Amino acid sequence: MPASPSPENPLLSLSPVAPVPFHRIRAEHVHPAVTALLERAGENLRTLETAAPCTFDGTMLALDALTAPLDDAMAVVAHLESVATTPELRAAYNAVQAPVSAFFSSITLSDGLWKALKAFAATPEARALTGPRQRYLERTLDDFRRNGADLDPAGKTRLAALDVDLATTCVRYAQHVLDATNAFELVVDDPGQLSGLPEAALDAARESASLSKRAGYRFTLQAPSYVPAITYLDNRHLRERLYRAYNSRAVGGPTDNTPLLLRILQLRREKAKLLGRPHFADLVLEDRMAKSAQTALAFLDQLRTRVLPTFERENQELAAYRRELDGPSAPALEPWDLAYYAEKLRRDRFDFDEEALRNYFGADTVLAGLFELAKRLFGVSIEPWTDAPLWHPSVRAFVMRSDQGSEAARFYIDLFPRESKQDGAWMHGLLTGGPSEPHLGLVAANVTPPLAARDGVIRSAQLSRREVETLFHEFGHLLHHSLSRVELRSQSGTRVATDFVELPSKLLENWVWQREALDLCARDSATGLAVPDELLAKMKRARTFRAANAMMRQLGFSELDLALHTRFDPSKDGDVLPYARSIADRYSPTPLHADYAMVASFSHLFAHSVGYAAGYYSYQWAEVLEADAFSRFQNQGVLNPQVGQALRTAILEKGDSDDPMVLYKAFMGREPQLEALLARAGLSEQIG
Numbered sequence: 001m002p003a004s005p006s007p008e009n010p011l012l013s014l015s016p017v018a019p020v021p022f023h024r025i026r027a028e029h030v031h032p033a034v035t036a037l038l039e040r041a042g043e044n045l046r047t048l049e050t051a052a053p054c055t056f057d058g059t060m061l062a063l064d065a066l067t068a069p070l071d072d073a074m075a076v077v078a079h080l081e082s083v084a085t086t087p088e089l090r091a092a093y094n095a096v097q098a099p100v101s102a103f104f105s106s107i108t109l110s111d112g113l114w115k116a117l118k119a120f121a122a123t124p125e126a127r128a129l130t131g132p133r134q135r136y137l138e139r140t141l142d143d144f145r146r147n148g149a150d151l152d153p154a155g156k157t158r159l160a161a162l163d164v165d166l167a168t169t170c171v172r173y174a175q176h177v178l179d180a181t182n183a184f185e186l187v188v189d190d191p192g193q194l195s196g197l198p199e200a201a202l203d204a205a206r207e208s209a210s211l212s213k214r215a216g217y218r219f220t221l222q223a224p225s226y227v228p229a230i231t232y233l234d235n236r237h238l239r240e241r242l243y244r245a246y247n248s249r250a251v252g253g254p255t256d257n258t259p260l261l262l263r264i265l266q267l268r269r270e271k272a273k274l275l276g277r278p279h280f281a282d283l284v285l286e287d288r289m290a291k292s293a294q295t296a297l298a299f300l301d302q303l304r305t306r307v308l309p310t311f312e313r314e315n316q317e318l319a320a321y322r323r324e325l326d327g328p329s330a331p332a333l334e335p336w337d338l339a340y341y342a343e344k345l346r347r348d349r350f351d352f353d354e355e356a357l358r359n360y361f362g363a364d365t366v367l368a369g370l371f372e373l374a375k376r377l378f379g380v381s382i383e384p385w386t387d388a389p390l391w392h393p394s395v396r397a398f399v400m401r402s403d404q405g406s407e408a409a410r411f412y413i414d415l416f417p418r419e420s421k422q423d424g425a426w427m428h429g430l431l432t433g434g435p436s437e438p439h440l441g442l443v444a445a446n447v448t449p450p451l452a453a454r455d456g457v458i459r460s461a462q463l464s465r466r467e468v469e470t471l472f473h474e475f476g477h478l479l480h481h482s483l484s485r486v487e488l489r490s491q492s493g494t495r496v497a498t499d500f501v502e503l504p505s506k507l508l509e510n511w512v513w514q515r516e517a518l519d520l521c522a523r524d525s526a527t528g529l530a531v532p533d534e535l536l537a538k539m540k541r542a543r544t545f546r547a548a549n550a551m552m553r554q555l556g557f558s559e560l561d562l563a564l565h566t567r568f569d570p571s572k573d574g575d576v577l578p579y580a581r582s583i584a585d586r587y588s589p590t591p592l593h594a595d596y597a598m599v600a601s602f603s604h605l606f607a608h609s610v611g612y613a614a615g616y617y618s619y620q621w622a623e624v625l626e627a628d629a630f631s632r633f634q635n636q637g638v639l640n641p642q643v644g645q646a647l648r649t650a651i652l653e654k655g656d657s658d659d660p661m662v663l664y665k666a667f668m669g670r671e672p673q674l675e676a677l678l679a680r681a682g683l684s685e686q687i688g
Helices: 029-048 055-063 070-081 087-108 111-121 130-148 153-183 200-213 223-230 236-246 258-274 280-285 293-326 336-349 355-360 363-377 465-482 498-513 515-521 533-544 545-567 574-584 616-636 640-652 662-668 675-680
Strands: 187-188 217-219 383-386 397-401 407-414 424-431 437-442
Touching: 029 055, 029 070, 029 087, 029 111, 055 111, 055 130, 070 087, 070 223, 070 424, 070 437, 087 153, 111 130, 153 258, 187 236, 200 217, 200 223, 217 223, 223 236, 223 336, 223 616, 236 574, 258 280, 258 293, 258 545, 258 574, 280 545, 293 336, 293 545, 336 533, 355 465, 355 533, 363 383, 363 465, 363 515, 363 640, 407 465, 424 465, 437 465, 465 498, 465 640, 498 515, 498 533, 498 616, 498 640, 498 662, 545 574, 545 616, 574 616, 616 640, 616 675, 640 662
Parallel strands: 407 437
Antiparallel strands: 187 217, 383 397, 397 407, 424 437
């Protein structure tokens, strides 16, 4: 018998209207809290199965709230495991994965609950439902069917086992990526080997070595260290070492993800077949905007056909430029050369260096400008949350208020890399409030951290333009979560189709390129002056530089995703790493080497039971939506509060309360058009 949970266990009293005591949550709280919450949810499930009133409130609202406390506790534990992990917390989190996954599977596999849902669906009250309530009923019935409610007992038993195996294997995959990332370091003693590296990156490498009690300069595979090195280092040998290490993470050794990757794909294939689908992609895409793998693949093929001629021309230009610099006998470009020579060509062609912007993007200035932008567009005010419980001293907390002054949300921003924190950037909707309750959210990133000057003074973090764009992207997700005002928890915020969820985030990136927004979030760190017109003009002219390469890279990830989840068969196709590399090769400007194994660290696809699996195309799909949607702001004013309010009421507040295309058309008045994206990328006229 498990020990009785302490009444002071902070995971048992989570609420969107009270601060989450992150500073008090310990690994030993996880098992007793989750055990107690599973028992409570099990009791509620049994009530629904046998004694629930056959009404919307008694059946559907009860189902909507069934797992809320358990969801909240698991969200908080998963969050801490991703931003402040310890061996003890990891072990505790891993230990509860199986029982939690088994319980969630049991909901859609419950005969009693399925009978109760069908009984309610047959009532006059159900037939009279309209709007979000009708949508919730219909989608719930579809979800139960899609997740095995009609299987025989043996099928249900097997499906439950598959879900548990899938959940635990995906968690191990994600943890291997973190461990493999942390396991690598490159220490350079001679500063003469680091020519070309910007001063900010050089200072960061020196400080990283110092913090690790090392002499010299230390490079890691975390983005603020890796990206400047691969882009600016003149030393080709060092670039190659970093590139190969980054793209072979989690292959071999104790963090080898290859067997886990194969296991995840096998489990997903078996699950799809058990549920009567030809492959996993068709299973998960039924409730997305694309509806099927065939539609998603056709969409990708359409974009690839449009982009391919410009992609090939860009690659020829870069190869010619390299020969121009290094002589006609210069060797062919390798993958670790691409960013380096592309950045040189950008500077030559546009007289523009991305690093020239860094001095204008102090982290505090960017956040203040981003908050002001949200105020002007969406009518929200953001202020510091001074007494918020934190999990790390560098984390900052804020309160978002609506135009009436009530709290819309509280949220955290965790910007800087740590070895206890996963790489990448994300928004996590930690807790969901009701229609009139505040939500709790988080924006996490791994941007360039502040540095200690040689006199001991801490300097403000200065961000790259790409890092600023990342913050805008994740803040778009946060607005979608924070401004949601729907009745049903299951329809709240970002609980929408994956190929719709990226619309608000991708849309917000556009403001990084607008003078009106830059004047809010970009100021010279020494003088306080805005970005000069000449520098902004160069930045805009360079925006479409190698745009076809950027798009092809994303299309390659999307095709790989769909190939793995529709047609990959190890008995016919052999090892997964060469198979994945052969697909990536079609989208690479240069041939990839035999050790290229990015798929072993592709967390978007394999760190969660579903996540973006069979749905990575959503980024390109959403780009079409957001480029088209931004045209309304371009036509009516990029800081036009009426247009911002229209976006808020049509999309940001609505969650999944209506079909995504209905919501989109409510904002735009029509369906999306592809040409806006191609025109913005500078591809429309060139491709025809």
